Amino acid sequence: MRLSELKVKHAAVITRVNRIGDEQSDQPDMVASRLETLGFVPGTKVQVITKGIFGGDPILIQVGFTRFALRKAEAEKIEINPHAEGVPA
Numbered sequence: 001m002r003l004s005e006l007k008v009k010h011a012a013v014i015t016r017v018n019r020i021g022d023e024q025s026d027q028p029d030m031v032a033s034r035l036e037t038l039g040f041v042p043g044t045k046v047q048v049i050t051k052g053i054f055g056g057d058p059i060l061i062q063v064g065f066t067r068f069a070l071r072k073a074e075a076e077k078i079e080i081n082p083h084a085e086g087v088p089a
Helices: 030-038
Strands: 011-017 045-051 059-063 066-070 078-081
Touching: 011 030
Parallel strands: none
Antiparallel strands: 011 045, 011 078, 045 059, 059 066
């Protein structure tokens, strides 16, 4: 499941950050790299705080004590496990 699909007030654990486009070019996926630098790494708990009115964009995400506003396209790069043990739904 993708982070962009997670419902408001639900939590999950990140399983991986997709680097879409790595196979087609030698250029690194800068968005994926930046997300990892900000703390979106496997094993980290994330929660959707709210979503934008128009099409759900942007999405307000909480990682630890920090909140980030991500575009849907950015949130789609993050794969999650919404049924991870110890994560309240």
